[in-house]
Amino acid sequence: MxxxxxxxxxxxxxxxxxxVGEVDMSxxxxxxxxxxxxxxxxxxxxxxxxxxxDYLDSAGIRMIYHLSESLQVRRQMLQIVIPDGSMVxxxxxxxxxADYVGAIETVDEALARFRAH
Numbered sequence: 679m680x681x682x683x684x685x686x687x688x689x690x691x692x693x694x695x696x697x698v699g700e701v702d703m704s705x706x707x708x709x710x711x712x713x714x715x716x717x718x719x720x721x722x723x724x725x726x727x728x729x730x731x732d733y734l735d736s737a738g739i740r741m742i743y744h745l746s747e748s749l750q751v752r753r754q755m756l757q758i759v760i761p762d763g764s765m766v767x768x769x770x771x772x773x774x775x776a777d778y779v780g781a782i783e784t785v786d787e788a789l790a791r792f793r794a795h
Contacts, residue, residue: 723755
């Protein structure tokens with residue numbers, strides 16, 4: 679089992695984070711903490727690209743909800759990239775994540791939403 683790798687970069691003042699691999703109860707809390715720590719207070723928010731995630735269990739779903747709540751408190755946006763063809767698209771849509779946080783198809787589209795604000 680390959681656990682997730684987290685890649686963090688920036689596009690202007692927006693944080694871009696890409697998770698590749700598997701997100702489960704063994705790494706979900708650590709990933710959430712790393713994501714929150716990677717977002718400076720002055721950043722408008724984060725684009726979380728899940729297109730490279732090939733397994734996500736309920737702990738991963740919980741991680742996304744908790745991340746969203748943490749960012750709302752900080753008045754920052756969360757844009758999640760979930761392409762239709764990704765391995766976890768159906769799981770995230772069935773769990774209501776796509777509706778709750780507003781799933782987007784591409785990183786470019788997510789960045790455009792930040793620029794529109």
